[in-house]
Amino acid sequence: MNRTALCILLVEDHPTIARQVAEFLDGLGWQTDHAGNGALAIDLATREAYDVVLLDLNLPDIDGLQVCRDIKAKAPSNVPVLMLTARDDFEDKARGFSEGADDYLTKPFDLRELALRCEALARRRHLHVHQQMVLGPLTLLPKEMRVLYQDAPVALTQIGFKILLLLCQQHPQAVSRTQLVQHVWGASPPDSDALKSHIYSLRRQFEQASGRNMLTTIQQLGYRLDV
Numbered sequence: 001m002n003r004t005a006l007c008i009l010l011v012e013d014h015p016t017i018a019r020q021v022a023e024f025l026d027g028l029g030w031q032t033d034h035a036g037n038g039a040l041a042i043d044l045a046t047r048e049a050y051d052v053v054l055l056d057l058n059l060p061d062i063d064g065l066q067v068c069r070d071i072k073a074k075a076p077s078n079v080p081v082l083m084l085t086a087r088d089d090f091e092d093k094a095r096g097f098s099e100g101a102d103d104y105l106t107k108p109f110d111l112r113e114l115a116l117r118c119e120a121l122a123r124r125r126h127l128h129v130h131q132q133m134v135l136g137p138l139t140l141l142p143k144e145m146r147v148l149y150q151d152a153p154v155a156l157t158q159i160g161f162k163i164l165l166l167l168c169q170q171h172p173q174a175v176s177r178t179q180l181v182q183h184v185w186g187a188s189p190p191d192s193d194a195l196k197s198h199i200y201s202l203r204r205q206f207e208q209a210s211g212r213n214m215l216t217t218i219q220q221l222g223y224r225l226d227v
Contacts, residue, residue, distance in 0.1 A: 005186030006051040006122055007031045007179070011041040011067065012084065013060050017107075021054070024111040025118075031182050038062030045071045049170055049179050050079050051122040054114070057085040057096070065099045072100040080121035084109070133168050136227040137210070140168055149209040159184055160202050163195075167215070167225040174216075174224040199223060 008025055012018040013036045022032045033048065035041035038059045045053060053071060057064030068081050080102040085092070088106045096104055102124075103117055133140040139148040145161050147154040156164065166183045167175055181189045184198075199215060206214045216224045 004119070004122070005029050005031070005182065006118055007033075007049065007182050008118065009033050009035065009041065009044055009048070009050045009053045009079075011035045011038070011054060011059070011064075012056045013037060013058070014056070017056075021111065021114070025115070028115060029186070029188075031178075036060075038064070038067040041067055042070045042074065045079065046074045047173070049166065049175065049183070052118045053079055053081045054118075055081050055083050055101075057083060057087060057092075065095065068096070068099045068101055080124070082114075082117055082121060133165075135168055135171055135225070138168070138214075138227050140165060149206070152209065154205055154209050156202070156205065157198070159198050160205070163198055163202060164225075167223065171225050171227070174218045174222050176222040178222075180222060 005028075008030055010018060010021055010025075010032055012021065012034070015036075018034055018036070022034055025032045033044055033050075035044055038061050041053075041055070041059075042062075055064055055068060055071075059067065064083065064085070068083070071079065071081060081100060082103045082105060083096045083101045084105050084107060085096075086107045087093075093104050102121055105114060105117060133142065137150045139151070140146075141148075142165060145158065147156055147161065147164065162184050163180055166180060177195060181195055184195070203213060203215050214226055216226050218224055
């Protein structure tokens with residue numbers, strides 16, 4: 001079955017479980033970042049863009065429920081959180097959902113079910129993308145793949161629109177080159193430096209529309225939208 005490549009943050013302090021999950025997800029062509037403690041998980045979730053966070057409740061430094069609260073409060077986008085835990089009492093599950101968890105999977109679990117739940121959460125999130133995004137003079141209509149600058153249309157390619165959409169979603173934070181490549185091309189990035197070429201075209205189009213550069217290059221990181 002063909003799967004859309006997802007970007008996953010795995011928060012798990014048990015090295016064997018973390019390795020098994022990461023290897024399975026990597027085998028699907030997904031990108032998996034790993035955090036072995038709560039502090040690193042919060043840091044990554046607030047700096048990077050993930051489709052789903054897999055969160056173990058039993059962490060060595062911060063309680064998983066607190067990590068969930070912080071991610072929901074600080075992450076640049078409303079990333080779904082799937083809790084992974086051996087706590088299977090109803091009260092524990094109810095507490096997890098009350099703290100912002102979107103789904104709950106009890107250990108031990110089937111890795112195939114984990115992947116299916118991740119895909120369902122990612123789809124649900126994408127269905128709730130706003131029909132219209134407004135950032136200053138810039139308006140995006142994601143369902144129609146249209147862009148307006150001061151109400152005038154800006155013609156973009158499909159890839160250019162995908163790049164701009166992620167930059168808008170993460171605004172005012174910068175987006176790394178790795179995130180952009182993963183977002184646009186998934187697990188099959190082009191051989192050449194296609195991203196740089198598309199960024200150049202996007203810059204030119206907005207310079208013509210606005211008279212200024214709206215894409216700032218952040219050295220050794222990526223790009224940021226300035227509106």
